[in-house]
Amino acid sequence: MKKEKVVRTSMYAAVLIFLILFLVFSVLAAVTFGNADLSLKDVYSVILYKLFHIKSLAAYGEGAIHDVVWLIRLPRVLLALAIGMALSVCGVVMQAIVQNPLADPYVLGISSGASLGATLAIMLGIGSFLGGNSxxxxxxxxxxxxxxxVIAIANMGGKATSAKLILAGMAISAVCSAFSNFVIYITNDKNAATEVMKWNMGSLAGASWARVGVMLPVTLVCVLLFLTQYRSLNLMLLGDEVSITLGTDLHRLRTVYLVVASVMIGFAVYCAGVIGFVGLVIPHVVRILFGTDHSRLLPLGALLGAAFLIWCDVACRVILKNSEMPLGVLVSIIGAPCFIYLLVKKSYGFGGRK
Structure with missing residues (x-):
């Protein structure tokens, strides 16, 4: 038993180091892909000059090549990293909060709420005073x-439980979706409706350093916070009755975790629209290998989710020549079959290996 534990710990450490190195490689490799045909020398010369101000590379401090690499590609890669990490960690946390393996960052109606906000802005011009980011x-x-x-409704008539959170999320999601469709129907603006559809498909085309400067710090702070809470997340899988007997009331923690996760999801939606399946599939893939201990599940899920979304975005940029495939569409195409496989795999359960 002790030998097996040492082996699993060593394997976890090896995989963690590999994923860190793979993520670094993914960032460095992803900036070389795109519709513009740039050499590796040009790409890395721009990055080296901007980071270290090497005088011999001063020619790369401006111009078309500089703009493509520094203002378009690199912010996009870093934004994919931050959003992939955020969605994966939120998926892990949501599944623990509601004790449901089908939970993902959007299970509590948050994506429907975001879609409604975007629909009101596009179709009715609400928030136009906010400018281009409205x-x-x-x-x-x-x-x-x-x-x-969702939190308020789940707390009506008593403390929120995992079941009440799911039911409240489903109800809110239905209301938001219905109201979004109603606004689209009465407005009868085909161009605006197309814009709403594109928003709901998700894309990193609007990436900028300003958005990276918001999304990346928010993601890192929230992920670090959750990494310190792995014991409570492990306890949530056991249920409220067990936790109370152990002297821990999960009600307050569940609310705090949900708010922190919602902040990450809100910023992810703000930066890239609605992207599904990342927070649903990635946690399950990690559980198959390392079980449900959140001290391992959270860091591995964060790294794998970040790398996964980076390469999905690369594929979106190169699959269609002189065009771009919506990121949410490609992620769903990849994620749905993977999730179906997990559902039919008899040797896998929510608790890891059976």
Whole structure:
């Protein structure tokens, strides 16, 4: 038993180091892909000059090559890293909060709330005074208001439980979806409806250093917070009755975790629209290998989710020549079959290996 534990610990450490190195490689490799045909020398010369201001590379401090690499590709890769990490960790946390393996960052109606916010901004011009970021900001507000509404409803008539959170999320999601469709129907603006559809498909085409400067710090802070809470997340899998007998009331923690996760999801929706399946599939893939201990599940899930979304975005940029495939569409195409496989795999359960 002790020998097996040492082996599993060694394997975990090896996989953790591999994923860290793979993530670094993914960032460095992903910036070389795109519709613009740039050499490796050009790409890395721009990055080296911007980071270290090497005088011999001063020619790369401006111009078309500089703009493509520094203002378009690198922010996009880093934004994919931050959003993939955020969605994966939120998926892990949501599944623990509601004790449901089918939970993902959008299970509590948060995606529907974000979609409603974006729909109101696009179709009715609400938030136009916010300028070019009005759609993203309205989507963020919609996601946050939805999460608070779910918490409030789940706490009516007693403390929120995992079952009440799921039911409240389903109800709020149905209301938001219905109202979004109603607004689209009465507005009867085909161009705006197409814009809403594109938003709901998800994309990193609007990546910028400003968005990276918001999304990356928020993700890192929230992920570090959850890494310190692995014991409580492990306890949530046992249920409220067991936790109370052990002297821990999960009600307050569940609410705090949900708010923190909603902040990450809200910013992810603000930066890239709605992207599904990342927070659903990645946690299950990690559980198959390392079980449900959140001290391992959280860091591995964060690294794997970040690398996964980076390469999905690369594929979106190169699959269609002179065009771009919506990121949410490609992720769903990849994620849905993987999830179906997990469902039919008899040797796998929510608790890891059977």
């Amino acid at each position: 759609v993203g900001i309205c989507a963020f507000i919609g996601a946050m208001l939805t999460s608070f509404a």
